[in-house]
Amino acid sequence: GLSGTLRRSLATTNPLESVNSQFRTHAQNVKRWTNGMQVLRWLASASLFLEDRFQRLAGYRELPNLQAALRPYAEPQTATR
Numbered sequence: 001g002l003s004g005t006l007r008r009s010l011a012t013t014n015p016l017e018s019v020n021s022q023f024r025t026h027a028q029n030v031k032r033w034t035n036g037m038q039v040l041r042w043l044a045s046a047s048l049f050l051e052d053r054f055q056r057l058a059g060y061r062e063l064p065n066l067q068a069a070l071r072p073y074a075e076p077q078t079a080t081r
């Protein structure tokens with residue numbers, strides 16, 4: 001599971017709030033969204049534009065351990081009778 005720095009980083013919503021704030025700032029001049037595809041294009045554009053500004057998550061080197069711990073839960077479960 002999680003331990004140390006990565007646990008502290010993921011225990012708060014601050015990283016997500018920071019990303020959401022940056023996306024909001026990037027798209028604030030759009031007055032009317034015509035459809036969902038336009039929203040996705042703006043999100044992709046903002047992601048590329050803001051990519052260099054993102055900071056690494058503290059404890060990011062522990063992410064493979066988290067991925068390995070979660071893998072059994074992501075696999076489809078078969079019903080047994």
